[in-house]
Amino acid sequence: xxxxxxxxxxxxxxxxxxxxxxxxxxxxxxxxxxxxxxxxxxxxxxxxxxxxxxxxxxxxxxxxxxxxxxxxxxxxxxxxxxxxxxxxxxxxxxxxxxxxxxxxxxxxxxxxxxxxxxxxxxxxxxxxxxxxxxxxxxxxxxxxxxxxxxxxxxxxxxxxxxxxxxxxxxxxxxxxxxxxxxxxxxxxxxxxxxxxxxxxxxxxxxxxxxxxxxxxxxxxxxxxx
Numbered sequence: 274x275x276x277x278x279x280x281x282x283x284x285x286x287x288x289x290x291x292x293x294x295x296x297x298x299x300x301x302x303x304x305x306x307x308x309x310x311x312x313x314x315x316x317x318x319x320x321x322x323x324x325x326x327x328x329x330x331x332x333x334x335x336x337x338x339x340x341x342x343x344x345x346x347x348x349x350x351x352x353x354x355x356x357x358x359x360x361x362x363x364x365x366x367x368x369x370x371x372x373x374x375x376x377x378x379x380x381x382x383x384x385x386x387x388x389x390x391x392x393x394x395x396x397x398x399x400x401x402x403x404x405x406x407x408x409x410x411x412x413x414x415x416x417x418x419x420x421x422x423x424x425x426x427x428x429x430x431x432x433x434x435x436x437x438x439x440x441x442x443x444x445x446x447x448x449x450x451x452x453x454x455x456x457x458x459x460x461x462x463x464x465x466x467x468x469x470x471x472x473x474x475x476x477x478x479x480x481x482x483x484x485x486x487x488x489x490x491x492x493x494x495x496x497x498x
Contacts, residue, residue, distance in 0.1 A: 277340075278437060278469040279305035279328060284337035286323055286492075297323045298492040301337070307436070310460060310470045312483035319489040321473040325441050328471065329362055330354040342436055359388060363430030363468075365459070367442040369422040371414040371429075377401060377421075378410040381429045388433060400428040404458055420451035424458065431462050438463055440472045444479060456482055 286298040298320045305311050313321045326332045328339055330346040338347045342361055349357060358364070371380045378397045385393035401410050404424040414422055423443060430438060440459060444452030456472075456479055463470040472483065480486045488496040 276307045277304050278307040278309070278342060279303070279471070280340040281324075281328070282338050284324070284327065284339065285335050286320070286327065286332070287335040296492055298327075298334070301489075301492075301494055303487065303494065303497075305469060305471065307469055308467055310463060310482070310484045311472070312480035312486045313471065313473045313489065314475065314477065314480040314486050315489035315495075317475060320492040321475070321489055322441050324489070325439050325471065325473050329364055329439050330358060359384065360433070361436050363433070363435035363438040365423070365426050365430045365438070365440040365443045367445040369414070369419075369426045369446075371422055371425055373414050376411050376413055377406060377417065377425045380414070380425055381432055384429060384432045390433075396432065397428075400432060401425070403462070404428045418451075419447050420454065423447060423451075423455050427455065427458055427462065431466070434466055434468070436468050438468050438470045440470070442473055442475070444474070444476070452476075452479070 281301055281303040284298055284301040287294045287296050301324065313324060315321050327334050328341065330349065334347060338345055344357060346354065346357060378401060381397035381400050382393040385396055398410055401407055404427055406421060406424055409417060409421060444455050447455060459470060460482060474480050486498055487494055
């Protein structure tokens, strides 16, 4: 029996919109075992990305608590959250979030350099080779296709071998063939590291790759299989 990597209890998120409160998430509870590949599915506006952001400590919930790797992230201050994300979490965004003034290799090296890794450049080069971009290491994001940029983003997210990898609609801006390659890459790297992967998607075909699919609708879990 694997240990629990993510424990969510009574999680609610209420946002002010046009002068009134909107419930984005309502009383969500969830356990994710270490090493599991979990897809969070559901239509647009169901609260998927909000849930992922809360797990990453990018936002504070209105109510409830979240433990990741035994740490109550809802109790950490900004500095504590930044350190926690740096040491434990890799995050892949839909829109890549690469730094435009840095080359592919420099982008991948950023989290390693922030952690004081003396071998950052060599590790970044090795990671780019692993995602099939050795030849593109010295290109800037603007010189790369969307699929290539997302592969750089995956390499950067995996740079510090995080125990938890979070991916928010990582194929949303890509054609289906490129998207399929990104998912295979995420799953392959995740399996090799033995880390936990939580993927947000509205695409049922992508969700089908996961060990488990939790479906949200109107901020509530409507199925878990």
